[in-house]
Amino acid sequence: MKQKSHKMQKLDTKYNKLRREHLTKYPMCQASLHCCTNKSTDIHHKKGRGIYHNDITTWLSVCRNCHNWIEMHPVESKELK
Numbered sequence: 001m002k003q004k005s006h007k008m009q010k011l012d013t014k015y016n017k018l019r020r021e022h023l024t025k026y027p028m029c030q031a032s033l034h035c036c037t038n039k040s041t042d043i044h045h046k047k048g049r050g051i052y053h054n055d056i057t058t059w060l061s062v063c064r065n066c067h068n069w070i071e072m073h074p075v076e077s078k079e080l081k
Contacts, residue, residue: 015054026061035065042067
C-alpha cells in the first residue's frame with residue numbers, strides 16, 4: 001500500500017480537526033432527505049475534495065443515509081439545493 005506524502009498527511013490532519021469542529025457545530029443532518037437519521041456523521045464535499053478538501057464553505061454536514069443517497073443520485077441531489 002502506497003504511503004501518503006508529507007503534504008497529504010498535513011492536509012488530512014487539518015481536515016480531521018476541521019471535520020470534528022464542523023460536526024460539533026452542525027450536529028443535525030443538513031440534507032434531511034427521506035432516508036435521514038437526523039444525526040450528522042459525515043461531511044459531504046459539495047464541490048468535490050480536490051482543491052476544496054479543507055474549504056468548509058463547500059461542506060454539508062450529513063447523516064450516513066443522506067450521504068449515500070447524495071452520492072448515488074448526484075443529479076437529483078443538485079436539483080434539491
